[in-house]
Amino acid sequence: MSWNEPGGGNNSRDPWGGGNQGPPDLDEALKKLQQRLGGLFGGSKGGGGGGGGASASFFIVLLLGAAIVWALMGLYQIDEQERAVVLRFGKYHSTARPGLQWNPPLIDEVIRVNTTKVRAASFREIMLTQDENIVEVKMSVQYIIDDVKNYVLQVREPENSLQQAAKSALRHVVGGMTMDLVLTEGRTRIATEVDDRLQDYLTSYTTGIRLSAVNVDDSKPPSQVQAAFDDVIKAREDEERVKNEAQSYANGIVPEARGQAQRQIEEASAYREQVIAKAEGEADRFSNLLAAYRKAPVVTRERLYLDAVQNVLANTSKIMVDVEGGNNVMYLPLDKLGTSTTPTRGGAPMSINTSNIRELTDAVTEQLRRDAAAQQARRGGR
Incomplete structure (x- = not known):
């Protein structure tokens, strides 16, 4: 006989203490658990307190629900x-x-x-340049979060720190440049130098920020001096215009002057060569003339005289001929002789040139000599 059979004599061996009862009831076990929990939280331990058991059961359910909600919130x-x-x-x-x-x-x-969103910060600052001029610069900074821990914990206000560091870097860079450079082609240089310096600042501050780009949006003089600056800009533009005009004039006149100088140099070289060649020719002619004079002095002297007379008569239109021992002076109208024409044997007119004049002069001179010699002979005969 088993220990739980009805009527058995070993009812004391029932592990549930139920005597002649069947298998343990789940409701009974739950009630016992509720009683124990109720005793822990100040409830009644008696089995007759139905209200205490209900409140303990509600509390347990509420506690389990809160635990589940708390776990889900995580x-x-x-x-x-x-x-x-x-x-x-x-x-x-x-x-x-x-x-x-x-x-x-x-x-x-x-x-x-x-950490992937590109954030932006912009600001406008008025500052002094290296040449003690006032400029107004607008700059924008783009950045991302590179180190989350440093961004959240190391700096209380990272964006504010970024603004202050960017202003400091901008003032340092602009303070080392002139106003003309800041307002014209120096913007790219400003952005590059500010980027490097600002990143060093942010790294030393452990802000966890990494720069993406730094842009100089605008640079101009303050509004208080804008009119004066416009005048300066206009004067500078006039200066550049005058410089360009002067350069254009120089580009046109300098090559011409160089050409003229080169032409004068060439002419001087040609004149030098001409003078040298003429001098050498005169020297050679004199040498030849000297050799001829040594061979025939009388003929050479006469020839030289005739050449000299020819050179003189070629430049004048009137000639007075005085023969030694004669009383008559002959006048030769060479200007009329040079322009008039004389008939030839064929009847055609022929102009008188230098050779004809020379022949005519020789003939006249010879005739005058003959007349002078005849007259002198007649005087000697008397």
Whole structure:
């Protein structure tokens, strides 16, 4: 006979203490558990207190529901472009990466930061340049969050720190440049130098910010001096215009002057060669004439005389001929002889040239000599 058969004599061996009862009832076990919990929380331990058991059961259900809600509150999703800083009791615990995460709520604090979003900050500053002029520069800075932990924990206001550091870097760079450079082609140089200097500042401050781009949007003089600056710009433009005109004039006149100088140099060289050649020719002619004179002095002297007379008569239109021993002076109208024409044997007119004049002069001279010799002979005969 088994220990739980009815009528058995070993009822004391029932592990549930139920005597002649059947298998243990679940309701009875739950009631006992409720009684024990009720005793722990100040409830009645007696089986007759139905109201205490109901309140304890409600409390347990409420406690279990709160635990479930608390556990569900710890679940969260981190997007791919985000990172999260986990603080446990206010102290850094870890950095959560993309995916489904769970942290105990009310114990851990999760701070999410978008690390791929490009943020921008812009500002406008009035500052002094190296040549003690005032300029107004507008600059914009683009950046992303590179280190989430430093961005959240190391600096209280990272954006404000970025603004102050950017202004400091801009003042340092602009303060080392002239106003003309800042207002004209120096913008790219300003952006590059500010980028390098500002990134060094942000790294030393452990802000967790990495710069993407630095742009100088505008640079101009302050509005208070805009009119004076416009006058300066106009004067500078006039200066450039005058310079360009002068350069254009120089480009036109300098090559011409160089050409004239080269032409004069060539003419001088040609004149030198001409003078040298003429001098050498005269020297050679004199040498030849000297040799001829040594061979026939009388003929050569007569020939030289005739050449000299010819050169003289070629430049005058009137000749007075005086024969030694004669009383008559002959006048030769060479201007009329040079322009008149004389008939030839064929009847055709022929102009008188230098050779004809020379022949005529020789003939006249010879005739005058003959007349003078005859007259002298007649005087001697007397």
